[in-house]
Amino acid sequence: MAHQGRRPAKGSGKGSPAHRSRAAGGGSRQGKPTPRRTPRAEKVVFDAPTAPPEEPRTFRLGAVPGATPGKWIDTWKRRLPHVALELVPIEVAEQRPALDDLDAALVRLPLDDVSLHVIPLYDEVPVVVASADSHLLAADELTTADLAGEVLLSLSDDVLGPLKLPDTAPARVAALSTADAIATAATGVGIVLVPMSLARLHHRKDADYRVLADGPVSTVALAWPRDRTTPDVETFVGIVRGRTANSSR
DSSP: OOOTTOOOOTTOSTTSHHHHHHHTTTTSGGGSOOOOOOOOOOOOOOOOOOOOOOOOOEEEEEEOTTOOOHHHHHHHHHHOTTSEEEEEEOOGGGHHHHGGGSSEEEEESOOOOTTEEEEEEEEEOEEEEEETTOGGGGSSEEOGGGGTTOEEOOBTTOOSOOOOOTTSEEOSSOOBOHHHHHHHHTTTSOBEEEEHHHHHHTOOTTEEEEEETTSOOEEEEEEEEGGGOOHHHHHHHHHHTTOOTTOOO
């Protein structure tokens, strides 16, 4: 029988720390708080439709003899592998009508037509092509004064325009194509004046060339019809101007 005046054991009353701990769940396995679980991130699925594939197409680029678009074509193939580029050889005499069937073309100036966009790209120095045993080749560089007394072959596909060489004698043969004129110069009959790229294009072992320091240059340009400035044309313009793929137009 409990004694009425007996005090509860020390530390066991309602106000004791032990009582408060039990009330809060401490000191008992059943009373431990359950740790919160971090909710898993749900995958979000976007139902936006994928862009339709581009229609197959071809970019047709014309090029006059001597033009060298190789590095630009390589860049095009890396940047637009899904768009074929067709290189179309064109003659200088036919470069304007040829543009009607091309996306763009590397042409030689002058080309005066307000319906075209024309961007000059670079100037080519003129050279004198002569027989491999010609005395002219003894010099590293020539001037028009050095050509006095030489027979100048005329070209049917001339791109340098009229030449003021009063001390030279005109050839007594009809105008020749550049390839035929260089072959004739190789025999020692006369000399030919052409841009350096054409001398290299028609290189022969029995002929060589020297730069004509005071001769007229030939400017190569990129041209295309104004009313057909397509995104592909703008891309090619950016390539020839050295823009990167991320550059703004």
